[in-house]
Amino acid sequence: MQILSIHLKNIKSHRDSEIHFSPGINVLSGPNGIGKSTIFEAIGYAMFGVDARDFVSNVDRFLTIGAKRGEIAVVFTADDGETYRVSRTVGTPANWRLAKETGGGFEIEDHANIEETEARIKELLGLAAGRSLAEQFKLVIGPFQNEFLGPFVLKQQSKRKEAFDEILGIDSWRKTFDGTKELGTIIKAKIGTLEAEIAGKEERVAVLPERQKELAGLNEEQASKIAELESTTAALALVNGHLQKMEEQKNGLEALRSELAQVLQSITSGNEHITNQKALVEQAISAARAAEEARPGKERFETAEKQLAELREREKAKLALEKEIAELGNRQASALQAADHEEKEAVAQEKALKEGIAVLDKQEEVLKQASSALLEKEKMQQEAIDRQREVEAGFRELSLHQVPSISPYLKVTLEKLNEIDNLVHQKNALLLAEKDWKEKAATLDHLRKEREAAQAEKAKLEGTRVGIIEGEQKLAEGLCPFFQEQCGNLGGKASLEVFGTKKRQLDALIEGHARTIATMDKKIAEAEAAGKEMEKFRLLRNEIANLEKERLERDKERIEHVKLLDVTSVIATFEHWMDSHGVEQCRKEGERLIAAEFTGPPNEQLAALKHWEQGCHDLVEMVGLILGKMQTALDEPMTAIKAEKARMDAASEEMERRRLEFSETEKRITGRRQAAATHRETATAADKEKQGQLAAFAQYAHVEASITENENVKKLTQPDHERFLQAEPLALDLPKRQETLAKYVKRLEDLEKDKTAKQAKLGELEGAYSAEAHAETMKNKEALQTGEAALRESLNNLSQNLKRITAEIAELERIQGEIKSKQSEVQALKKKEELVKFLRNKVFKNVSAQLSERFREEISLRADSIYRTIAEADEELYWGDNYQIVLRDMSDGAIRERSDDQLSGGQVMSAVVALRLALLQTIGARVAFFDEPTSNLDASRRSNLAQAFRAIDHGKEEVTEHWYDQLFLISHDVSFTEITDQVIDLSEDKGN
Template identity: 25%
Template sequence: MRFDRIRLKNFKPYADTDLELDEGVTVIHGLNGSGKSSLLEACFFALYGSKALDSTQTLEDVVTNGEEESEVELWFTHAGESYHVERRIRLSGDRATTAKCVLEGSAVPDGSVDGARDVRKFVVNLLRMDADAFVNCAYVRQGEVNKLINASPGERQDMIDDLLQLGKLEEYRERARSARLGVEDVLGDKRGGLRELSSQVEEKEETNPYDRLNALQTELGELKAAIERYETQREKAKKSRDEAVETLDDYEEKRAELAELADDIESLKSDIAETEEKRETLRENAREVRERADELTSTVTDAVAESELDAVDDDAISARLTALSTRNEELTESIQELRENAQGFENQSSNLAEKATDLESRAEQKRTRAEELEAEHETGESELDDRREALGEIDTQIDDLEATFEEAPVDRGDASAHLADLREEKSSLRDDLETVRTKLRSTRQRVEEARRLLDEGKCPECGQPVDDSPHVDTLDEDRARVEELDAEREALEAEIASLDGDIDGAEKLVEAENELGRLRERRDSVTSLIDQRENTLAEKVEQAETARSAAEEHGEKAEELREAAEQTASRAEETRENIAELETEREGVKASEERLERVQSLRGEIADAEARLDRLSERRSDLDELNDERRERLTEKQRRRRELRDGVDESQIQQAKERRSNAEQYLEQVDNELASLAEKRTKLDNDIGGAKTDIERLEELREKRGHVAERVEALESLHEETEELEAMYGDLRAELRQRNVETLERMLNETFDLVYANDAYARIRLDGEYELTVYQKDGRALDPEQLSGGERALFNLSLRCAIYRLLAEGIEGAAPTPPLILDEPTVFLDSGHVGRLVDLVEEMRGFGVRQIIIVSHDDELVGAADDLVTVEKNPTSNRSTVRHEETAGLSAVESVADD
């Protein structure tokens, strides 16, 4: 896996940053506090969201102070597939929420994943590591370089097991154990259920439900036969009762018809009298309508006298109204057309005036812009003079520095090598001096001891009395040796003192070389700025002339538009006067139309009155005919009443009442008996249903018992399988851990040999519980905590790199891993250890790590970079920016930092 590109907007100190990352070693360089680590935190945050923040941070902390939204986009490649993840954080009050989180890629199902939780889940599955595993494997955070070495063996074991996916095996073993315990619980329940079902089957079988069902069904058949006999007799009684009721109903119908006839006869007599009264009222109404028609005729005559009609008929009135309507429409159309013309003239005049105003405003803007450009040109010329003066000062400084190398013992460019040679020579002389001093102290001690022994009368060599001793003469030799060593010491000290002066001179030459490089860079930069500024000022002069020319053109055009607007306004006023004349004529036409419509309306009322007289006459004739019909109906009903009175027989009615009474008494008795039999039948049906239910329940219990027995057998088999699975996961984890420990120990010692080559340490041992032991070359064992701070930090980096190699190379094949990220790894390292860290980085490149990202303010790491990114923070706005640099070596980096 590798990071391809990161884009930030309002993320921590970054306002708007877009950075592309390549394969190889990328060093993100800058001063402390410039925002280097925030770039890596943004990559980490893009992948894991809030899970990437440490315990002291919240979502609110990622949004730049004073802003309401923050955006992070990361493009990365994994296993040959490209992905793009975008997150947007929005502040609402004091609380931040994820407003957008989308991951896209060609290998993503449906093309994209939405939502912070789903995106994080996808990333974890894709990389096979969560945020904690990512930090422990590939991301050495600032200040956490000793995290693994300071962890307890148990914590270290959990971290590395999780990285190597062994934690999953323990999780699976725990799941298998939980499953086994769950199966045991279910198996116990099922065995108890099986015993309970067997007991219930025995109880049901003891009730013998099959025989009981046969007896109940026989009894039910006998009862149904008795019910059928009673229902036959009941039907006969119902028929006798219905015939008697029919006779009585016929009698009641005749009595009802007689009563109805009496009412009809009285009603017809009343209606005949009432209709005669209505005929008289209609005759009076006809007289009133005739008087109203005469009055309307007189009114029409007066209205015609006011009109211009030659003849008073419908055709003449309609023709005149049509002519007036046509004229009214013509006038209306003319007025509308003139109004549209007038409105158009007014709109045109307004538009022309607005355009003239706009052109005048634009002309004024062009004049103002020309003045601003001229002022900027004057200011720019002054600044350009200052830059030319500064360029001259830089040239003078460069000449002075180059002059220092004219009489120097080395050429320009060789000062650093010369200084290193002098320091090496001084170090060699200091070693010689220390050897001479040691020998001098030892020889002096022998001389002093010999003098003491001589004073005591003993031989300085053997401790025997001086007389006849063969070793007394060696004292003079030691004294001579002291004088020689003392002279040699003085000569070495004088030579070292002389070298100190040479070293001071060489250091000044190195400083002069560095300063010269910085000044030449500044000179190139200032020269480029002067050229750009001269081009810009020439452009401003041309822009000012163009603006003034445009202002004059706009002013002339505005005057022409003003004159056109006034002419158009005059035409609009003339059109409004014509409209007023036509509206006066249209009012006269409307008055004539209203008079004719009044005549037409009066003629209609007269016609209505005459029609009403005809209707009243017809109504009186209809009422006369209606009374004739009623009199005929009255005669018919009186005849029918006499016939009904003659057809009623009282003896037949009495016999029908007796038959009905006897039948009802029998039906009451037979209904009671049938009700009793129905209750018995219901009870038998219920008992039969109970027996059938018992049989069904018995069959269900037998079937359920069989299923439960099969389930118990299956659970017993499953219990054995879960026990075997639990043991298998435990054995597999132990075996894989041992294999990983052996591979990790080998890789760790390979890295260790590189970092501590020719040092006092021999090897590292990593046991099965991830306990670490360092062995010195004399065989003595050390705990990593006994190492110095720098050694411990470098040791931990070696361990982290070995773990990364194990994940990248695997035990049996390569696997895709994230970039190796080192955030300020030199915090606890001295200069010597930093050089070893550079060797470690080169070694990881040799192992095939595709992308290594190092964040550091240390210049010594720049030499290992394929790509150099410089981070700077503006002290005024407190915003950070990034830029790619040429990887030309340490001196170039120092020059950029000083500028």
């Protein structure tokens, strides 16, 4: 793959920059602060998805000052031969898009989310799918300038190992090993929890037989109660049957009485309805007579109303025609007036056109003369600006600008020398205590002999005490040791007191010797510690010797760096520049360059270097300001010239525009005359149409008289019309009212018959019903209901107990099932525990180390060839255990290995560059970025590094195969400009 170009808009110092790249090696050059590293950061942000906060503390600082939004677009070709453009915005909202070139343009691919976009870009770049693009860029492909050495120089081996395991992608095995330790603990804890749960559940299940027996007794009691309830329910049903018949008799009697009272009420209401209905019938007959009398007047009213509607329509037609005739008259007058106006305007415009053309011819002649004079002035000013740019270019090429890139190496060396001097001073101070420790260590043999004597004396006294105790015990038995019979002299036991006194004396002596031995032990420990301290002093002397040896090497480096800094040359080249270009304004500032003396202690040399650096920096800043002012003094007249030129161009364009306007005016004059003729034709046509409409208007002459006549008829007949409308509804309702009256009379006759029948039936029912028998039956029913309710309550309680016992038995049986399930789970977990132990001890524990060893061997082989080319030394580069940089060579006939603090800054930097190149080849990256890879390298190594890059680019076997498509470097070293495929000077491209 190949990156073709990048376009940055509002990104840090790049307002609007577009940079094109070539295959092979691309070197970015330019002064500090021009935005070289920003190019790499922008590629990492847009193409690899690196978070902007990895470059800057705040995303806003990734934008140009004052900008709210930025954009980066990278165009590249993939291995499939297709061209793509990946773009990403900075600001809200942030968009990341991939587009494919199609038909001369780019068509955006449709991706669901940024994860899908990243996967697609990763596929096109041919990078591993297991790690994010951002991590691959930050760790290997394009490490930041301040992190280039990064994990290679970590002091803690564990942290360095973790970092490189992550870079190589093998940290997952170590993390799995660590993670499965917690898994084993979790499984073991789970087994313990399950076993505790099983024990608790077994205690609960122990009552299951007792609950099953209780359930059987409750079932028997429930069967007995159910039988008793069935008997009571049967008796209650028989009583309910008798009671239902009595209730029916009572209800029938009460219903019949209610019906009879209703019939009597209906008869009374019926008589009232008949009287009211007769009055309504008479009212309808009167209304029918009134309607017949008003009918003739009503019909004349409706006829007049119909004719008026027709006459109103004719009146509307007459008014419309009258309006149309008036409009035609207006149209004719307007057309004639417009024709006159167009004629007058055409004459006026024709006169103004002739005058304007004459004025414009004079103005064009004046502008032509002024433009010639301005072009000559612009040429002279541009020549002055070009001379000023030559002065600035000469200043940028001065070795003065190389001081910031060279002085850090001298500063590091001086700091290391100062550190070595401080360490030597500290360690020499520690050696002052050697004499005291030596004297204390010399007393060790004497102290040990004294302790042995005290120990022997203490043992002797302890033996004597044991003998006394045995004698005391025998005498206490009362036997004579000679005759083996009871001793008559010990009747009073007074002689035994002598043993107690003797024991106390011996205990005091033994205790004294014990204290003496303890004191000896403490002194012996101190003497032994002093002996160990003497070994430390020996090691301390060796360390001082090594430091002094290293100081000699560092001092040689210091001398080389001082030569590279070349203070005298810096001053001389600056003065030569001032003399050759005649820049007298900068001579006073040049007095800041006082020759620095790098002699004396390192800390004094550091102070001198700092003063020299500050003077160089201040000089560059002040000269830059002076040159800027000089450039501004030249730019301002040129700006004024360009402004005047722009004004003249605008005036010329304005004259051209006026020429076009004059042409348009001629067209408008012709148009106005044509419009005048059209308006006159319109006036003639309107007059002709108006005469025809006046002839049609005569037929509407008698419309108003007919309307007045019909309105009078309508006014005379309106009372009859209203009287008819009021009477007609009542007259039409007469048949319905007569029919209702007949229904009311018939209904009253039926009610009288129903009253007689109900009175007869009421007498029969009152004779058949007995209220006393009804009350007695009710008492029997209540007694049976009480008994039934008591039995149901008892059964309900039994049912609740049965449910409770059944549920408890079911729960206990479920717990039995859980016990079996958990026992099975315990067995399965024990098997898993064994499996986890096996995997951790047999698999995960060793894979990470084996993979690390394999990667280090492969990378070491590639890196060693590159290192030998860079260093031009007969040293072997080896990537050792825990990823330690090791250099091997022959010294005095034996293999010597050096690492960490034993290596110089140049050796470390050369080794890191070689290892990073080998790492890139191992992960399969076809593109790489190196930001100032020559840091801490002397001139020879920088030149060798450049040749190594070129050798890789051409695929020389003695270095390595050509594994990359493009290599991007930021460097101020001329060695790289000689071997590169393209040098990109950002100071020239800035702002394009």
